[in-house]
Amino acid sequence: MANFLSCDWGTSSFRLRIVDLDSLLVLAEISNSEGCARTNEGWLKTGGDEKGRLEYYSKILYGHIQELQQKSGMSTTHLPLVISGMASSTIGMVNLPYKEVPVLADGSDLRVEIVEETASAPHKTFIISGVRTGDDVMRGEETKLVGCLGSNSDKEILVLPGTHPKHVFVDQNRVTGFKTFMTGEFFELLSTKSILALSVKKSSEPNVNSFADGVKEGKSGNLLHSSFLVRTNALFEKYSQEQNFDFLSGLLIGSELKDVMNVNCPITLLGAGKLAKLYEQAFEVLQIPLARQVNADEALLKGQQKVLRNLL
Numbered sequence: 001m002a003n004f005l006s007c008d009w010g011t012s013s014f015r016l017r018i019v020d021l022d023s024l025l026v027l028a029e030i031s032n033s034e035g036c037a038r039t040n041e042g043w044l045k046t047g048g049d050e051k052g053r054l055e056y057y058s059k060i061l062y063g064h065i066q067e068l069q070q071k072s073g074m075s076t077t078h079l080p081l082v083i084s085g086m087a088s089s090t091i092g093m094v095n096l097p098y099k100e101v102p103v104l105a106d107g108s109d110l111r112v113e114i115v116e117e118t119a120s121a122p123h124k125t126f127i128i129s130g131v132r133t134g135d136d137v138m139r140g141e142e143t144k145l146v147g148c149l150g151s152n153s154d155k156e157i158l159v160l161p162g163t164h165p166k167h168v169f170v171d172q173n174r175v176t177g178f179k180t181f182m183t184g185e186f187f188e189l190l191s192t193k194s195i196l197a198l199s200v201k202k203s204s205e206p207n208v209n210s211f212a213d214g215v216k217e218g219k220s221g222n223l224l225h226s227s228f229l230v231r232t233n234a235l236f237e238k239y240s241q242e243q244n245f246d247f248l249s250g251l252l253i254g255s256e257l258k259d260v261m262n263v264n265c266p267i268t269l270l271g272a273g274k275l276a277k278l279y280e281q282a283f284e285v286l287q288i289p290l291a292r293q294v295n296a297d298e299a300l301l302k303g304q305q306k307v308l309r310n311l312l
Contacts, residue, residue: 002020002021002022003020003021003079004079004081004304004305004308005017005018005065005068005076005080005081006018006019006082006301006304007061007081007082007083007084007085007087008083008084008085008140008300009036009083009084009087009092010035010085010086011036011085011086012037013031013032013033013035014031014035016030016031016064017030017068018068018072018074018076019304019305024305028071028072030064030067030068036086037086039056040091040092043056054093057092057093058121061093065081076123077122079123080123080124080308080312081124081126082125082307083127083128084128084140084303084304085140086140087127088113088127088128089130089139096130097111098129098131099111099142100131100132100133101131101133101174101176101178102174102175102176103131103142104173104174105145105150105173106146106149107142107303107306108310110131113126113127114126114311126307126308126311128142128304128307130142133178136178136180137180138166138178138180141160141162141168142175143304144160144270144300145158145168145299145303146302146303147299147301147302147303147305147306148268148270148294148302148303149170149175152173154170154172154173155172155265155266156169156170156266157169157260157265157268159257159260159267159269160271160296161184161269161271161279162184162271163183163184163185164180164183164184165180165181165183165184166179166180167179167181179259181256181259183252183256184275187252190252196227198234199230199231199233199234199241200230200241200244200248201244201245203246206249206278207242207243207246208246210239210243210247211247211250211278211281211282212250212285213247213250214246214248214249214251214252214253214254215250215251215281215285215286217229217251217254218250218251218252218254218256218257219254219257219258219286223251223255227248227251229247229251230244250278250285253282254282254285254286257279257282257286258286261288266291267288267289267291268292269283269294270294270296271296272297276293280293
């Protein structure tokens with residue numbers, strides 16, 4: 001076997017790729033907005049019989065596989081299929097229990113549902129479940145963590161940007177715990193649904209200075225008070241709406257990251273794209289050193305590779 005199918009099925013997005021198993025080179029890819037939430041809505045409209053859930057999702061999934069095959073001109077028959085994300089949740093293909101921490105860095109003790117291939121679905125399928133603590137959960141990030149961590153991962157904190165960022169604690173080659181933050185969702189609510197919406201406007205290029213001011217305020221202030229400064233910044237014409245947008249972004253990220261200030265262990269930033277860049281800038285403003293930065297998309301593929309090799 002030279003290739004495998006990589007599926008990242010999130011709440012609002014779907015991505016499917018043909019990947020070289022050894023090099024992790026992406027050979028072909030499709031993506032769309034047919035995430036688990038939309039798929040679940042379609043399934044509920046059919047009557048929502050739990051016995052038919054897996055079959056309903058599988059038909060949609062294998063339709064995408066056929067699309068990928070036609071687009072790439074490559075045969076996908078008998079390629080193993082690894083699925084990460086919300087496919088293992090209550091709105092996914094099958095609701096799998098979470099694996100409780102600790103979790104080994106090589107992913108060998110993750111919960112994985114294996115669906116054997118059939119004539120109509122010629123892919124042995126591996127559905128990776130999420131991880132939980134006593135009061136927190138993640139789905140999807142666990143695969144990235146496995147791809148990010150090595151065989152000798154000592155004490156470390158990993159920061160994963162996102163709508164619901166995670167701070168993950170690693171000790172003696174195990175994920176021992178994590179915290180979820182509402183940073184991205186709070187930003188969306190405050191910037192679109194609150195009184196602050198009239199004081200902000202997204203710009204094409206982030207304002208580095210107002211973002212940095214927001215990070216500093218987030219580090220030292222009380223968020224319930226500091227967030228009102230977004231309104232007074234506009235009233236007193238301290239910032240333009242565009243600058244204020246970045247001030248609010250920095251404020252929330254700074255408030256989150258003060259949780260990892262003065263920790264006595266290395267910190268890794270595990271992210272991708274513009275959001276990871278903002279976090280990188282925030283770390284610089286707060287003078288928190290980063291031991292390393294890891295691309296989250298590359299870590300996802302590496303994690304799927306590890307899980308697949310553990311089980312083949």
